[in-house]
Amino acid sequence: MKSDIGMLKAIVGESDVSDELADLYVYSSDASVHQALPSVVVRPKTIEEVQQVMRYANGNRVPVIARGAGSGMSGHAVPIDGGIVLDMKRMNRILEIKPEDILCKVEVGVVNDELNRVLKPYGFFFPPTPSSGNICTIGGMIGTNASGNRAVKYGATRDSVLGLKVVLANGDLVKLGSNTRTDASGYQLARLMVGSEGTLGIVVEATLLLSPLPKYRAMGIANFDKLEDAGRAISDIISTGITPSMLELMDSVAITAVNRALNLGLPDVAAIVIFECDGMVKESVGHDIANIRKTCERHNGSGITVSDDPKEMARIYEGRKKLFPSLSRYGEGLVSTPLADDMAVPMSKIADCVQEIHKVAKRNNVIMSAYGHCGSGLIHTKIMMDPTKESQWEDAKRAVTEIYEYVYKIGGTTSGEHGIALSKAPSWKVEKKDSLEMMRAIKRALDPHNILNPHKLMDAPDDWTKATALRYNVRRG
Amino acid sequence: MKSDIGMLKAIVGESDVSDELADLYVYSSDASVHQALPSVVVRPKTIEEVQQVMRYANGNRVPVIARGAGSGMSGHAVPIDGGIVLDMKRMNRILEIKPEDILCKVEVGVVNDELNRVLKPYGFFFPPTPSSGNICTIGGMIGTNASGNRAVKYGATRDSVLGLKVVLANGDLVKLGSNTRTDASGYQLARLMVGSEGTLGIVVEATLLLSPLPKYRAMGIANFDKLEDAGRAISDIISTGITPSMLELMDSVAITAVNRALNLGLPDVAAIVIFECDGMVKESVGHDIANIRKTCERHNGSGITVSDDPKEMARIYEGRKKLFPSLSRYGEGLVSTPLADDMAVPMSKIADCVQEIHKVAKRNNVIMSAYGHCGSGLIHTKIMMDPTKESQWEDAKRAVTEIYEYVYKIGGTTSGEHGIALSKAPSWKVEKKDSLEMMRAIKRALDPHNILNPHKLMDAPDDWTKATALRYNVRRG
Numbered sequence: 001m002k003s004d005i006g007m008l009k010a011i012v013g014e015s016d017v018s019d020e021l022a023d024l025y026v027y028s029s030d031a032s033v034h035q036a037l038p039s040v041v042v043r044p045k046t047i048e049e050v051q052q053v054m055r056y057a058n059g060n061r062v063p064v065i066a067r068g069a070g071s072g073m074s075g076h077a078v079p080i081d082g083g084i085v086l087d088m089k090r091m092n093r094i095l096e097i098k099p100e101d102i103l104c105k106v107e108v109g110v111v112n113d114e115l116n117r118v119l120k121p122y123g124f125f126f127p128p129t130p131s132s133g134n135i136c137t138i139g140g141m142i143g144t145n146a147s148g149n150r151a152v153k154y155g156a157t158r159d160s161v162l163g164l165k166v167v168l169a170n171g172d173l174v175k176l177g178s179n180t181r182t183d184a185s186g187y188q189l190a191r192l193m194v195g196s197e198g199t200l201g202i203v204v205e206a207t208l209l210l211s212p213l214p215k216y217r218a219m220g221i222a223n224f225d226k227l228e229d230a231g232r233a234i235s236d237i238i239s240t241g242i243t244p245s246m247l248e249l250m251d252s253v254a255i256t257a258v259n260r261a262l263n264l265g266l267p268d269v270a271a272i273v274i275f276e277c278d279g280m281v282k283e284s285v286g287h288d289i290a291n292i293r294k295t296c297e298r299h300n301g302s303g304i305t306v307s308d309d310p311k312e313m314a315r316i317y318e319g320r321k322k323l324f325p326s327l328s329r330y331g332e333g334l335v336s337t338p339l340a341d342d343m344a345v346p347m348s349k350i351a352d353c354v355q356e357i358h359k360v361a362k363r364n365n366v367i368m369s370a371y372g373h374c375g376s377g378l379i380h381t382k383i384m385m386d387p388t389k390e391s392q393w394e395d396a397k398r399a400v401t402e403i404y405e406y407v408y409k410i411g412g413t414t415s416g417e418h419g420i421a422l423s424k425a426p427s428w429k430v431e432k433k434d435s436l437e438m439m440r441a442i443k444r445a446l447d448p449h450n451i452l453n454p455h456k457l458m459d460a461p462d463d464w465t466k467a468t469a470l471r472y473n474v475r476r477g
Numbered sequence: 478m479k480s481d482i483g484m485l486k487a488i489v490g491e492s493d494v495s496d497e498l499a500d501l502y503v504y505s506s507d508a509s510v511h512q513a514l515p516s517v518v519v520r521p522k523t524i525e526e527v528q529q530v531m532r533y534a535n536g537n538r539v540p541v542i543a544r545g546a547g548s549g550m551s552g553h554a555v556p557i558d559g560g561i562v563l564d565m566k567r568m569n570r571i572l573e574i575k576p577e578d579i580l581c582k583v584e585v586g587v588v589n590d591e592l593n594r595v596l597k598p599y600g601f602f603f604p605p606t607p608s609s610g611n612i613c614t615i616g617g618m619i620g621t622n623a624s625g626n627r628a629v630k631y632g633a634t635r636d637s638v639l640g641l642k643v644v645l646a647n648g649d650l651v652k653l654g655s656n657t658r659t660d661a662s663g664y665q666l667a668r669l670m671v672g673s674e675g676t677l678g679i680v681v682e683a684t685l686l687l688s689p690l691p692k693y694r695a696m697g698i699a700n701f702d703k704l705e706d707a708g709r710a711i712s713d714i715i716s717t718g719i720t721p722s723m724l725e726l727m728d729s730v731a732i733t734a735v736n737r738a739l740n741l742g743l744p745d746v747a748a749i750v751i752f753e754c755d756g757m758v759k760e761s762v763g764h765d766i767a768n769i770r771k772t773c774e775r776h777n778g779s780g781i782t783v784s785d786d787p788k789e790m791a792r793i794y795e796g797r798k799k800l801f802p803s804l805s806r807y808g809e810g811l812v813s814t815p816l817a818d819d820m821a822v823p824m825s826k827i828a829d830c831v832q833e834i835h836k837v838a839k840r841n842n843v844i845m846s847a848y849g850h851c852g853s854g855l856i857h858t859k860i861m862m863d864p865t866k867e868s869q870w871e872d873a874k875r876a877v878t879e880i881y882e883y884v885y886k887i888g889g890t891t892s893g894e895h896g897i898a899l900s901k902a903p904s905w906k907v908e909k910k911d912s913l914e915m916m917r918a919i920k921r922a923l924d925p926h927n928i929l930n931p932h933k934l935m936d937a938p939d940d941w942t943k944a945t946a947l948r949y950n951v952r953r954g
Contacts, residue, residue, distance in 0.1 A: 100712050100825035101888075123718070145661040155658075158665060159636065174912040178890035180821035181632075182853040184622040184672055185890045185905060186897045186934050187916050188635060191668040195661055212718030235577050241600070241689030241757045280718045284761035344657035348577035377657040411578075413655035413662045420663045428662060435651040438923065439664050445922035446915065457663050 004062060008042050008084070011052040016043040016090070027067065027077075027085045031132075033337055033387075034075040034422050035471035038065065038085040045090045047165065047173060047204050054202065055171035057084060057451050065453050066198040068109070068140025071132040073338035074415075075422030076143060076197050080455045080468055088139050091204060094118055103162060103179060105207050108139025124210035127154030130417070131324060142203050144419035145195035152238070152375030153245045153278075154211060156417065158194040163207035166193055166200075169447040179207055192442075197419050198453040200446050214245070214278035218289040218308035221316045222301035223269040227251065230271035231351025233299040234374045237275070238347055240295070242288050246276035247375025248320050251354055254327070254369040258319040261326035266319050267303060271354075273374075274320055276313075320371070327369060327382050334367065334384040335472070339423060340400040343407045344377045344416030356406045357381055364399040366392065378416035387472035393465050400464075401427060422467045425460030432458070481539060485519050485561070488529040493520040493567070504544065504554075504562045508609075510814055510864075511552035511899050512948035515542065515562040522567045524642065524650060524681050531679065532648035534561060534928050542930050543675040545586070545617025548609040550815035551892075552899035553620060553674050557932045557945055565616050568681060571595055580639060580656060582684050585616025601687035604631030607894070608801060619680050621896035622672035629715070629852030630722045630755075631688060633894065635671040640684035643670055643677075646924040656684055669919075674896050675930040677923050691722070691755035695766040695785035698793045699778035700746040704728065707748035708828025710776035711851045714752070715824055717772070719765050723753035724852025725797050728831050731804070731846040735796040738803035743796050744780060748831075750851075751797055753790075797848070804846060804859050811844065811861040812949070816900060817877040820884045821854045821893030833883045834858055841876040843869065855893035864949035870942050877941075878904060899944045902937030909935070 008017045018024075019040045029035040039062075044050045057064045063083025070077050079085055092109035099122045106115060112133040116125050129148035130136050136146070142164070147156035154160075163177030177183065177190030193203055224230035234247060250258075250272045259266055266272065273296065277288040289306050296304055307313055327336035345353045354370040361368035361383070372380035383399060385392040404414060404427035414420060414428040429436060436458045443450070443458070450459075461467040486494045495501075496517045506512040516539075521527045534541045540560030547554050556562055569586035576599045583592060589610040593602050606625035607613050613623070619641070624633035631637075640654030654660065654667030670680055701707035711724060727735075727749045735741050743749065750773065754765040766783050773781055784790055804813040822830045831847040834856070838845035849857035860876060862869040881891060881904035891897060891905040906913060913935045920927070920935070927936075938944040 098823070098825070099716050101823040102716055103823070123716075145665065147659055147661070151659055155636075156661070158668070159632075168915065172911070172914075174915055176912055178821065179823050179888040180854040180890055180893065182624055182628055182821040182850070182855045182893035183890055184624070184633070184819070184892040184894045184896050186672060186674070186892075186909065187677075187919065188622065188668055188672045189912060189915065191635070191665055195663060195665045197663070200664075212716065214718070239576050239579055239600075239689065241691070279761070281761045281764045284756070284758045284764070287758045287761070342661070344655065344659040346575070346578035346580070346656050348575070373659070376659040378659045411656040413657055413660055415661040415663075416657065416659035417661045419661050432663065434649070435653055435666060437649075438645065438651055438666065441922040442664065442919055445918040 004060065005040060007056055008040060008053065012042055012044050012049050029471045030070040030072045030075065030077040031338060032073055032075040032078065032423055033470050034078040034468040036078050036080050036468040037082065038079040039082045041085050041087055043087045043090050047167065050167045050202055050204055051171040051173060053084065053086065054167050054169060058170050058449060061449050061451060063451050063454050066139065066202050068137030069132065069135040071136045072140065072144060072421065073341055073418045074420060074424050076419060076456065078422065078468055086202065089137060097122060099124060101179065102210050103207055104210060105205060106138055107205055108137060108142065108203050110138050112136050112138065112141060119210065123213050125213050126208055127160055127211045128157045138206055139203055142194050142206060143197050147417040149246045149248060149373050151373060152247050153243050158191055160209045161190055161194050161206055162209050164190045164193055164203050165205035167202040167204055169449065169452050177207065181209055195419065197421060197456055199443060199456055200452065215280050216282045216285045217276060217278045218285050218306060219276045219313040219316050220289055220293055220304060220306035222273045222296040223267050223303045224271040224273065224301055225269055227270045227351045227354055229299045230273050233273060233296050233301060234350055235347045236295050237292050238375060242291050244275050244292060244375055245278040248274040249371055249374040250320060250323065251370045253367060254323055254371040257326045257330045257369060258323055261329040262322055264319050274316060323371060327384065330367065330384045333386050335387045336382045336384050337387065337396065339383045339396055340381050340403045342416045342418045343379055343412050343414060345379060345407060345410055345412035347377050349410045349412065350374050350379065353379055353407065353410060353412065357403055360399050360402045364395045366395050366399055388475050390474055390476050393474065397465050421456050422460050423464045425457060426462050426464055429458065481537065482517060484533055485517060485530065489519055489521050489526045506948045507547040507549045507552065507554040508815060509550055509552040509555065509900055510947050511555040511945040513555050513557050513945040514559065515556040516559045518562050518564055520564045520567050524644065527644045527679055527681055528648045528650060530561065530563065531644050531646060535647050535926060538926050538928060540928050540931050543616065543679050545614030546609065546612040548613045549617065549621060549898065550818055550895045551897060551901050553896060553933065555899065555945055563679065566614060574599060576601060578656065579687050580684055581687060582682060583615055584682055585614060585619065585680050587615050589613050589615065589618060596687065600690050602690050603685050604637055604688045605634045615683055616680055619671050619683060620674050624894040626723045626725060626850050628850060629724050630720050635668055637686045638667055638671050638683055639686050641667045641670050641680050642682035644679040644681055646926065646929050654684065658686055674898060674933055676920060676933055677929065692757050693759045693762045694753060694755045695762050695783060696753045696790040696793050697766055697770055697781060697783035699750045699773035700744050700780045701748040701750065701778055702746055704747045704828045704831055706776045707750050710750060710773050710778060711827055712824045713772050714769050715852060719768050721752050721769060721852055722755040725751040726848055726851040727797060727800065728847045730844060731800055731848040734803045734807045734846060735800055738806040739799055741796050751793060800848060804861065807844065807861045810863050812864045813859045813861050814864065814873065816860045816873055817858050817880045819893045819895040820856055820889050820891060822856060822884060822887055822889035824854050826887045826889065827851050827856065830856055830884065830887060830889065834880055837876050837879045841872045843872050843876055865952050867951055867953050870951065874942050898933050899937050900941045902934060903939050903941055906935065
C-alpha cells in the first residue's frame, strides 16, 4: 500500500490522507458489532478528487469504502478487506436551495439536522428523520435508504431523492434522475443507487425533494395491557385513512429499560403506543388525533393523553427518545447490540412478530426489546447480551437466524431502514435467494473489479460473527 | 419462425398463439406513431408459461416484447425487430386484497380501473390515474412508471409498487421488493424494474401499496390572462404546503380545441388552472381549496369558481377530461400525434416552458397545445399536424428536438409519465448521455442476448421518424 499513499496524497493533498494507526483505528468500525482496519483514510473535497481516487483504485484493484458519519448499524463502513476508506464528510456544502422548485442540491457529506436547520427559514424540511440525524450524512442515508419515525407519512430517503451525481468504479461521473418529482425517463437509476450501500458507485451530490414544514402538531400516548391490542390499534389507525406523522411502539422490555435508566415511571404494561399528527390546518390535526385516540380506546388502550402543547409533547416522547441509550443500561454487564435490528413486517403482523421476538430471545438466553416505527411496519430490536462471552455470540446468532425465519414466514423483510452490509447478510441472503445472482450480475456490470465496498450484501460472509473481528473483548471458550 | 410456432403452441396451447396476418397487424402498433409487425403473438396465462416462453426465446435468440393494453404513446409495444409479442392481458387475476396490510397482489394484466372498482368496497384505491385507466394494465403502468393527474399528491406507479415477481430473460423467476412500505433490504430492484419498459424482465405479478379512499373532495377553476401568472400560482400553491390532489393546466390551444370540438364556451384566456383537494376531513379540504383560491386571486386569476358538488365538479373538469379526444378535431386534416408529449420541468419553469413550446411550434409549422398535471411539474403536449405530408414529419422532428433542448436547459427531463421507447429516445439519449453506458451494462448483465424489447431506450435508432414505419399514409416528397 505504501506506493498508494503517495499517489493518494498527490490527488487530495498531504493532510487529507492518513495511514497512521490511530486514524485507521478510528475508521475501523461504525455503529455495528464489526471491526477491521483500512489501509488508508482519504478525505476528498471535490468530485474531481473522488474521480481521481476511483481511477487510481480501479487501476490498482484497491477496495474503496465510502463512509459518512459511521453511524451504520450493520457494518457498511467497515473495510472488511482493507483498502481505502473514503471519508465523505468534507464534501459538505449545501449547493442550492430552490423553494420555488421545492428542492435542494447538496454534497453528500452534509449532516441531516444541519440541512434541516438551514432549510427551516425557507419553510421546508427534508423529511427522513433517522435518530442519528445530528451526525448522520445525506450520503449515508442514501446508501442505506434511511427513514426514521416520520416515514409513516413522509416516506424513506428514496422517496425524497430526485437526482444524484455518482462517481462509478472506473471514475466516470454520471448524473442520474432529474429535478422533477414526476420522472418516467427510463431506468430509475437514482433509485437503484439508494440502498446500494456503496457497492455500485460513490454518490457525491444529491438533488432532494423538500416538504413544506407543517404548521401544527399534536401528540398522544396510550398504554396497552395486551400486545395484540396495540397491534390491532396500529393496523386500524393506518388502514382507516388517517396518516399520522409518527406512530411508535414500545414493548415491555423497552419500557423497563427506560424506567431503569431514567426513572420515568412509565406504566408496567405490555406496550405503549405514541402517535403524532401534523399538518397545515389546526382543526384537521385535532380531528386526526381525536380519531387515533378513539381507535386506541376501541382496542382497550388506557391512560390515553393527547396534547398539542410543546412541553407536554416533549414529555410524552421523552421515554421513546431516550430509549436507545437506555437499552445500553438495561442490566449489569449487558451491552445493547444492533442485531436483527430493523425488520419490517406487514402492518397486521406487528404484535405477532413482537411476541415471537420475546420467545426467541428467551429460548436463546438473550434479552430483546422490540419498539420502533410501527406505523410503517418497522420493528426495531436490540439484543442485550454479555459481549465478552463467546457463548453469548452463539446465542445471538441463533436468535437472529430464528427471528428472521419467522419474519420471512409472515411476509416481512430483513431491513426496514438500516440496511444489510455484514451482520444482516446471512439471513437476508436466504430472503433474497432467488435474486442474488441478479444483484451479482448488476454489481459485476458496474464494478467489474469488485472494488466498491466488497464483501457486503450478496457477497458477505455466511457467518456474521466471523465476518470480521468483533469490536468487543470476547473471551474465547 | 415456423418451427417456433409449434414450440410456442406446445407451451401455451394452440388457441393462444397466432401468426395470422390479421392478428399480427393488430399487435403491430400501440398509441404511438410507430408500426412494425411481430412474428407471432403469444398469450400466456401462467407464470410457468411465461418462464417456458422466455427459456425458448432466450435459447433461440428471439425478441420478446411484453404488451399490456397497447396504450403506450412512445412505441413501447412495437416489435421493431419482429419476434414474439407477449400479450399479458390474460394474466388478469386479482390474487389478494389485504386491507389490514394496506396492500393487494395482482397479476399484471389487471386493468387499472377494474382494480379500483374491486378495491372500492374495501375503502381503498390504487392511486396512479393514467387517463387510459379504463384500458391500461398494471403491467404497462409498471413498465413506464405511469402516474396521472393525482400524482401531485399520491405519486407515480413506482411509489405504490412494493414488490414484483419478474421472469428474467433466461426464464428464471425472481421475487423483488417486499410486502412492506419500509424497505432497506439492499438493492431496490423492484424500483429498477418500474420504468424499465420491458427491457430487463417480464413483470408477472405485483404487490401494490393501497391508499385509503378520501371521503371529501372539492374542486375549483381559475382563468389567467397571462401564462406567467398561472405558472406563478401553480408554483406558489405547491410550495406553501398545500397538497392538492390535482392541479391541472390548459393553455390557449387546449382551450380552443375543447371549444371547437364541444362548444363548451370556455373563456378565451391564456390559461385555465383546475385544482382539486381531497381528504378525510371536510373542513380541511375546504380550508385547502380556499387557500388555493386565494393564491390564484393573488396572481390575477379571474372567474374563479370552487365547489364540492359532484355535478358542478364534473362540469368544472369536463373540458380537461375531454381535451385529449378534442385535440384530434382541432383542424381539418390535422391529426394529434403523441410527440414530445410529457416532459417534466422544475415547478417554477412551467410557464416559461409552455411559452417556448408555442414559439417552437410556430417556427416549425405545427400546432402544439400544452396542458397537464402541472402540480407535479408535468406538461403534456401534442403536435397537431398533417401526417400525410412528409415535410410535416420533418417539421415535427425539428420541433421535438428543439423543445427538448429547451427542457434540458431549464433542468427538466424528457418524460414525466409515458416513458421513452422509440419516439422520445433520440432526445433522451442527449439528456442521459453520461449514463447510457451504465444502462447498457445493466441491460447486458440481465439480458445478455438482448431479447427483451430490443432497440428501445438507449438502443433505439437515432431518428425516430425512421425507426419504424409510421402508422399513417405518408405521401413521400
